[in-house]
Amino acid sequence: MIQEVGSAKFTAAELDRLAAELNRDGICVIRGLFDRHLIEQWAEAFDALFQLRQNQPGGLAPREQARYYLTFPWVQPFANQDVFANPVILGILDRVFFQEYRLVQLAADIPCQGSDYQEIHRDFRPLFSDRIVTPLYALAVNFPLVEVTADNGPFQMARGTHVMPREEALVKIRAGEIPMESFYMQPGDVTIRSPLAMHRGSPNRTQKPRPMVVMGYVMHWLHTPKVDLTLPRNYYQTLPEDLQQMLRCEVVEELPENKAETYVNFKY
Structure with missing residues (x-):
């Protein structure tokens, strides 16, 4: 079976390989998944939105x-099921999540001139403790x-x-035993990663x-109060039932014009 999006084709064997990399490394890289024209549309819309949010109280989370x-x-262009329900992305998620999962977040991380190295951190805590290996219960698609x-x-x-x-990982990183790898990407490239892997933003x-x-994307049982999705009813009702169930969201008649960002604490 071949799954195709834009000019990118992926066989079942390739999806198996990417899922295996994600399980082993905590990250996999999908080159050229999205069409360049789609990314250009998102980039143009982002520029206008970023400028607008900069002038709104709470419009950006520091x-x-x-x-x-x-x-x-x-x-x-952000409401696009070819992106959030992309068959290649979901094909990989289906291979690593052992239960139903939900999309709970659609956002952007934006370093600007003057930014610095972040402290090395995780975005989530282990399910129980560091002594018990946590399965892939949450994933970030970037x-x-x-x-x-x-x-x-x-x-x-x-x-x-x-x-x-966590402490073992930090010791190995500081000793140079495990490198902090930079991920260089072209428009259209995608990464899927575990938020438990030690990482940071760079300047x-x-x-x-x-x-x-x-x-x-998270397992259906995970509580995620720091992030949320709000969908207009007229769009939500156009989605097939399986995608409606995949979205953990609030459905409203009209989207709020000004909504303050609340996801500020993000490091573990």
Whole structure:
């Protein structure tokens, strides 16, 4: 079976390989998944939205110096089931999640000029303790709206640390036994990663923001009060039932014009 999106084709064997990498390394990289024209549409809409939110109280969540978090409104072009229900992405999630899962987050991480290295951290805690390996119960799907280079703040992660106790992972990273790897990406590339893997943002030394989209998927039982989705009813009702069930969201008659960001504490 071949799953096709845009110009990218993936066989079942390739999806198996990507799922195996995700389980082993805590991350997999899917090159050229999204069409460049789609990314250009998102980038244009992002630029206008970012400028608008900068002038709204609470319109951006601070993420340390010159780094921000922005939740996307559920409107075009962001409301696109070819993206949030992409068959290649869901094909991988189906292989690593052992129960039903939900989409709970659609947002962007945005380092700007003047940002610095973040403290190495996790986005989630282990389910029980560091002494018990946590399965993949939450995943972040990321794709950039610009080329990610060494200069504009590439995401950095230490492979395999999602299955290690936190302190053990930090010792290995500091000793150079496990490198903090920079992930350089082209528009259209996608990563799927475990938020338990040790990672950090790096400095953006350019004059332009570096927006990285994040779609958060979690097991159906996980409580996620820090993030939320709000969908207009007229769009929600056009979705097939299985996608409605996949979205953990509030359905409203009209989207709020001004909504303050609340996802500020994010490091563990």
